[in-house]
Each structure stands twice: as C-alpha cells, then as structure tokens.
Amino acid sequence: MTAKREHTATPALITACTVFLLVAASAFSPAYALPPAWEEYRGCIVGIVLGVFVLGLLVVVFFQRKNEQGIEIQHEDLERLVRERTAGLEAEIEKGRIAQEALARSEADLKMVQEVAVVGGWNLDLRTSELTWTDGVYEVFGLPRGVPLDYEKFLSLVHPDDAEYVNRSWNDALEGAQYDIEHRILADGAVKWVREKARVEFSDSGVPLRGSGIVQDITRRKQAEQERQMLRRQLAHVSRVTTAGELTAALAHEINQPLAAILANAQAARHILDDEKPDMDELHAILDDIVNDDSRAREVIKRIRSLLRKESGKFDRMDVNRVIEDALKLVERESRFRGVMVRADLAEGLPPVMGDPVQVGQVMINLLLNAMEALGEVSEPPRDVTVESRMSGGTEIVVSVRDTGEGIGEKAMRSVFEPFYTTRESGLGLGLSISRSIIEAHGGRLSAADNPGRGATFSFSLPVMQRNA
Amino acid sequence: MNDRPDAEVLIIDDDASMRKALERLLRTMGYRTRTFSSAQEFLATDFPPGSVGCIVLDVKMPGMSGTDLQEELKKRDLPFPIVFITGHGTIPMSVQAMKHGAVDFLEKPFDDHALVQAISRAMEKGRQAMAFKREIRDLEERYRLLTPREREVLALVVAGMLNKQIAAELGTSEKTIKVHRGRVMEKMQAGSLADLVRMAEKLDIFTS
CATH class of the missing domain: 3.30.565.10 (Histidine kinase-like ATPase, C-terminal domain)
Incomplete structure (x- = not known):
C-alpha cells in the first residue's frame, strides 16, 4: 500500500512542475513582454524564478518524503490495530458461533425435552372465558387441534376422582394461591398423569384477568x-x-x-x-x-x-x-x-x-x-x-x-x-x-x-x- | 393306672393352661398330681426322704429350662425319673436328656396313652432306682458294723482266696480267719459266698 501511494503522488508532482515550467518558460520567453525597466534583468529574473522553483521543489520533495515516512508509521499502527481488531473480531465471531451452537443445541434439547416430556402451554382469558392451547397440550390430552375449548371442557377431561381437587386448586389460584398440582386426566380413555403450573394475572383492583400455565405429561415418571x-x-x-x-x-x-x-x-x-x-x-x-x-x-x-x-x-x-x-x-x-x-x-x-x-x-x-x-x-x-x-x-x-x-x-x-x-x-x-x-x-x-x-x-x-x- | 398310691406325678410347666389340662388328664387316669409353674418353684419344695414319683417336665421354660433342672436334680441326688414334654423336640436336646436319664421324650401334643406309658415306665424306673438306693443304704449300714479286721477278711474272701491263704496274708491262724469270716457273713446277712460277692460288688469294695 505504501508503494502505491508513492506512485500516485509522483505524477501529480511531475504534472505540477511541468505546468509551472511551461508557464515560467512562456512567461520569460522573449515573446512575453516585461516592464521595460526589468528587461535588462530578464536573464537574472528567469534564473531566480527557476532557482526558487527548484528549491521549492526540493523542499516539497523533502517534506513529502518526511510525510510519507510518518504516514508509513501511522499506517503500520493502523494495520496493527486492524490486525488486533480483526483477531478480536474473529474471537467474537468464534464466541458467537459457539453461543449459536449452544443455542441450537439447547433448542434441540428443549425440542427433545418437549417431545419426551410432552409439555404444552395454555392461556385462559378470564373475561371472555376463552381458553387457548398450544399443540403440546392438545397432544397431552389426545385431542385434535382446533377443538373449541373452555374451562369446563378442560375440567371434563380431568380424571373424575381428581376433578374436585383440580377445581378447588384453580379456585384457590384465582384467590391468589399457588397453582402447582399433579393430577390424572383421561386422554382418549387412557389415564395419564400431568403436572400443571400456572400464574394468574390480576388487575390493579385485584380482579383476575388472565391465567397462563404449562401442562406436562408425567405419566412415565409416575409409573416409575x-x-x-x-x-x-x-x-x-x-x-x-x-x-x-x-x-x-x-x-x-x-x-x-x-x-x-x-x-x-x-x-x-x-x-x-x-x-x-x-x-x-x-x-x-x-x-x-x-x-x-x-x-x-x-x-x-x-x-x-x-x-x-x-x-x-x-x-x-x-x-x-x-x-x-x-x-x-x-x-x-x-x-x-x-x-x-x-x-x-x-x-x-x-x-x-x-x-x-x-x-x-x-x-x-x-x-x-x-x-x-x-x-x-x-x-x-x-x-x-x-x-x-x-x-x-x-x-x-x-x-x-x-x-x-x-x-x-x-x-x-x-x-x-x-x-x-x-x-x-x-x-x-x-x-x-x-x-x-x-x-x-x-x-x-x-x-x-x-x-x-x-x-x-x-x-x-x-x-x-x-x-x- | 395302678401305680402305688404314694407315687405322685409332679408337673412342671410354665404354661398355666397346659399345667391345668395335664393335671386334669392325669387325675382322671387315677394319678395323684402336684403342679409347679417353674423349675425354681420345684427346687424350693421340700420332699421327704423316700418320696417316690415322676416329673413331667416342659423342656423350654423361661429362666431355668427343663434340662437345667435335670442337671440340678442329679447334683442334689434327687432320683425323680423325668418325662420330658416339648413343643419342638430337637434331636440333640433329646439325646442329651436321655443320656442324663430321662425316661421319655414326648412331643406336644401327645396322646394320653403315650403319656400313661411314659409315666408308668418312669414310675417303674423310679421304684427300681429307689429300691436299689435303699439296698445300697442297707448294705452300707451293715458294712459299717464290721471291724477293720473283718473288712480286711471280707475283701480277701470276695477276691476268691481260701481261709488258709487269707491267714497267711494277714499273718494269723486259719481258725481265727474262720471266726472272722463267720462274723462277716452274719453281720452282712449273707446266705452264701455268692451273696456276699454280690453285696461287695454293689458296695464297690473289690480290692483286686
């Protein structure tokens, strides 16, 4: 990069010199008229102008040289910096890659856990009584997706022996108690064990607005x-x-x-x-x-x-x-x-x-x-x-x-x-x-x-x- | 059932109900009975010398067991024959008890005939033991009447020596020995030489 810079600077300098010389030459050529008092010093003036020009040229070249050295040093610093930054960036990228892999893994794990554990989430709008389930919940309860739902429907799927317990626990939760229970359900006629955990959101005045929770199929754990x-x-x-x-x-x-x-x-x-x-x-x-x-x-x-x-x-x-x-x-x-x-x-x-x-x-x-x-x-x-x-x-x-x-x-x-x-x-x-x-x-x-x-x-x-x- | 009326069956059992049933059974079969709830209670009882009877004894009792009592009776020279009864008779235990002179070993629950037979055998054995003991006591009594010289003569006579030999042995005359010998026969109440030898055998006074 240093060499390239040199080459781009030099033609400009040459062009400037050429233009200057041409101007100077034409200025001081005999065809160019000088005030008559200076005419006898024409040769001397041309010599001085040329001398100043050459001196200026030398000064310019010297300073440019000097400047180029400084630039080179700055450049090296910059490059070092860039190298360092690049290395840091690579580490960051590596870290990101690892994190992404970990995330992918944990997502896969989560998926697997969800598959194995069969977890689902639900939402119950207490004002409209609208109950929504994720696919997981449909799977746990063995129902086709899209079946219309409400709290009563859910309760009808709970094992008859546990229905009262579940209902009581939910009513307690609406009063502010913890809702973290294990009970049986009837899914397609088969008895399954589920664990439920839910949270109820209340308005500022303490009216329950919304319930949301998760359902986990724990039948295998219960069996074990x-x-x-x-x-x-x-x-x-x-x-x-x-x-x-x-x-x-x-x-x-x-x-x-x-x-x-x-x-x-x-x-x-x-x-x-x-x-x-x-x-x-x-x-x-x-x-x-x-x-x-x-x-x-x-x-x-x-x-x-x-x-x-x-x-x-x-x-x-x-x-x-x-x-x-x-x-x-x-x-x-x-x-x-x-x-x-x-x-x-x-x-x-x-x-x-x-x-x-x-x-x-x-x-x-x-x-x-x-x-x-x-x-x-x-x-x-x-x-x-x-x-x-x-x-x-x-x-x-x-x-x-x-x-x-x-x-x-x-x-x-x-x-x-x-x-x-x-x-x-x-x-x-x-x-x-x-x-x-x-x-x-x-x-x-x-x-x-x-x-x-x-x-x-x-x-x-x-x-x-x-x-x- | 026609054992001597002075013979008693002494029942030792820690179980009150068993004790009562045994007592009742034996009484209905004509025996006189006495019951004891433990070996200790039995040992604390005074029996007049010459008491006859047999012990019906439960092997397993808390505190002093049946076999312990058997040993103790032997030590105290109480010649009661013993019929052992047990809920779970083990062979080693029976062998030990029999070796120590138990007459029978009945396993619970037992038949009344088996019990009667065992008791009769025990009573008989007890009577024999008692008779033998009495005879020995008699003989010892008679032996005590002999002078030292007469005892010397007795020992040599039963050893099979002739009067002449005895006289030589004791450094006296044959005539003197004859007198001693006559006194020995008289004091020991022996009818013949064979009688005398038997008595000596029982008294265990052979010198050779």
Whole structure:
C-alpha cells in the first residue's frame, strides 16, 4: 500500500512542475513582454524564478518524503490495530458461533425435552372465558387441534376422582394461591398423569384477568414412581416373611401349647365320661378351657397372618402404641426363650399418625429382635430391652428401643443401615435398611446411637396427623 | 393306672393352661398330681426322704429350662425319673436328656396313652432306682458294723482266696480267719459266698 501511494503522488508532482515550467518558460520567453525597466534583468529574473522553483521543489520533495515516512508509521499502527481488531473480531465471531451452537443445541434439547416430556402451554382469558392451547397440550390430552375449548371442557377431561381437587386448586389460584398440582386426566380413555403450573394475572383492583400455565405429561415418571413403590413393598414383604421365619420356633411353640392343652382336656373329658357318674361341673370347666385355648391359638395365627400379609400400601389413621403392643405380643415368647426382659414405657394419649400398621409393626419387630440379638452374648444382668413412646415437640411421636447389649461401636455405626449388613449368622441384613425406608416413607427418621452406659438405642419418629388434615 | 398310691406325678410347666389340662388328664387316669409353674418353684419344695414319683417336665421354660433342672436334680441326688414334654423336640436336646436319664421324650401334643406309658415306665424306673438306693443304704449300714479286721477278711474272701491263704496274708491262724469270716457273713446277712460277692460288688469294695 505504501508503494502505491508513492506512485500516485509522483505524477501529480511531475504534472505540477511541468505546468509551472511551461508557464515560467512562456512567461520569460522573449515573446512575453516585461516592464521595460526589468528587461535588462530578464536573464537574472528567469534564473531566480527557476532557482526558487527548484528549491521549492526540493523542499516539497523533502517534506513529502518526511510525510510519507510518518504516514508509513501511522499506517503500520493502523494495520496493527486492524490486525488486533480483526483477531478480536474473529474471537467474537468464534464466541458467537459457539453461543449459536449452544443455542441450537439447547433448542434441540428443549425440542427433545418437549417431545419426551410432552409439555404444552395454555392461556385462559378470564373475561371472555376463552381458553387457548398450544399443540403440546392438545397432544397431552389426545385431542385434535382446533377443538373449541373452555374451562369446563378442560375440567371434563380431568380424571373424575381428581376433578374436585383440580377445581378447588384453580379456585384457590384465582384467590391468589399457588397453582402447582399433579393430577390424572383421561386422554382418549387412557389415564395419564400431568403436572400443571400456572400464574394468574390480576388487575390493579385485584380482579383476575388472565391465567397462563404449562401442562406436562408425567405419566412415565409416575409409573416409575409407582413401580419403585411396589418393589419397595415387595422387598419389605420378603423381609417380613424372613422375620416370620426367624420367629417360627417361638410361634410354633405358642400355637402348640394351646393345642396340647386342648388335646389333654379332651382326653380328660373322655375319661370323665367313662365314669359311672360323670362330673358334669368338671366337664363344663373342661369345655370352657378348650374354648379359651382355641381362641389363644387363633390369636397367634392372627398375629402371624398380619405379619405375612401384603399390606395395602394405603396409609390410615394409626395408633402407634397399639402397633407397639402387637409387636411385643409377637416377640413375647421369643424374648422368654432368650431370657430377655422386655419392658414397655408407652406414653398415654398419643395423637394418631398416618401410616400402615403392618409396615410400622415390621419396623418394631425388627428393632426388638435386633435388640434381643444384641443381648445374645451378654450374660451379666441386666438383660433388658426397653421400648418407649413419647411425644416430641408437639409435631411427632418418637419411639425408641433400648438394649443393654454391647452397643454398636463407631465403626459399625456407619454401616448398620446399609443393605446386606449383618452380624447375625441367619438373616438377610435387610431389616434395618428396609426399616429406615419404611419410616422415611412415613415422613419420619430412623436413627441409632450407643448408650452412654451399656448397649444401643434405635429410635424412629413419626409425624402426628395435623388436626385439620 | 395302678401305680402305688404314694407315687405322685409332679408337673412342671410354665404354661398355666397346659399345667391345668395335664393335671386334669392325669387325675382322671387315677394319678395323684402336684403342679409347679417353674423349675425354681420345684427346687424350693421340700420332699421327704423316700418320696417316690415322676416329673413331667416342659423342656423350654423361661429362666431355668427343663434340662437345667435335670442337671440340678442329679447334683442334689434327687432320683425323680423325668418325662420330658416339648413343643419342638430337637434331636440333640433329646439325646442329651436321655443320656442324663430321662425316661421319655414326648412331643406336644401327645396322646394320653403315650403319656400313661411314659409315666408308668418312669414310675417303674423310679421304684427300681429307689429300691436299689435303699439296698445300697442297707448294705452300707451293715458294712459299717464290721471291724477293720473283718473288712480286711471280707475283701480277701470276695477276691476268691481260701481261709488258709487269707491267714497267711494277714499273718494269723486259719481258725481265727474262720471266726472272722463267720462274723462277716452274719453281720452282712449273707446266705452264701455268692451273696456276699454280690453285696461287695454293689458296695464297690473289690480290692483286686
């Protein structure tokens, strides 16, 4: 670029010089008349003019040279700047490209998410009752696009069992409450789960104007959740059956005892009937005893059944002390065989909790058997297990099972709740991990700690039912 | 059912209902019974010497188990024969109990005939044990009457030595030995040499 500039400057200079020389030459040619006083100095004047011109030319060339050097430097600076700017720009462009790619990716992701998650949006003009859906919502509800819509139409698509809940939630939202709910819908006769989240816009005077929200198909998540729930229940059942297996000897004894008594009584009755004058009073007493022993055996069988039955999975009002007492009855014989003293210190008047008595009973039995097991190696008294229930903080019931065994120890404390951890020869090592998951499913916690003195304490909490729930 | 009237069946079971049913059954079959709710209660009871009877014992009881009681009775030299009853008789437990002299092992629920047979056998065994014990006691009583010299003579006689040999052994005359020997037979109430040998056997006083 520098050379080019030089070449463009030079012809202009030459042209200027030529013109000047021509003018000068013609001016000072003999044909050009000078004032007569100067005529004799014509040669001298021409020489001076030419000298000045040459000097001026030299000065011009010098300065131009100098100027060109400065321009060159400026030019280099400019070029450097341009280079730098270009490089920066390229980086910017690269950044932009990356951002654009990321955007494209996230758009693709979003599309995929929308496809997979099946999300849609809606708008409800509360003044005109006009409801509009995006294609996604039509897809979720399995309706052809363009079907005329209003709130009533939407409500008719909600699962009948959930319609009241949805309607109530929406009315609450119109009063300013949060609208973020999960419910079932009937799409083409199939039951689907959706999650809805919406916002209501209000006028300055607080009149609801417009509602807008999103609908997401969460059927698959719900199915996975239910499947997990079912697996957990099955595992808990397996664990209960195992527990029942551990109690078999004691339970068999407990059933056998009344059966043996019944047989002995019946045979005694037969001997009495062989007498010439049978003792009728004694026969009555015998029959009474037989009836009592029969119901005793039936009680035991009922308890075993309750342990082996598959729970409904539905939570109901539950009396914690009652669950504890039932569990104590189940392990009573076992504790006598093991020579363990089991004490119960249950607080009176505890409020009900929401839960499944079969599952919580299972936790109780697990904890009781573990406590007795902990006393297996301990020979010096006391060989005690103490069960306690009490209210804590007004919001939860705490149940603890304390033993006077050797304690858990710091090392084992970390693993006791892990599945398949066991110190017993028999047993799956699932009891405590299942117990913990059961208690957590009830909204409580199960924890273990060594006692200050001897042994360990396992405690769990269960939230009490809210009064208005 | 025609066991001796002074023979009692001693029922030890922690289960009140079982205890009552057993007692009733045995009574209707002509037995005299006494019941105890635990091994400890049984051990705390004084039995007059020479008491006869048999124990019907539940193996699994809280506190002191049936087999524990069996051992304790042996230690205290109480010769009651034992019929064990159990809800879940395991083989090792039965073997152990039988080794320690249990007469029978009945699994609950059991038939009254099986129970009667077991009790009869136990009573019989108890009577034998009692008779044997009484005989030994008698023999020991008689043996205590012997002088040291007569005991020496007795030991050598039952060892099969002749009077002459005994005299040489003890450095005395054959005539003296004959007198000692006559006294031994008389004090021990032995009718013959064979009798005397049997008695010595029971008293475990063989020297050779």
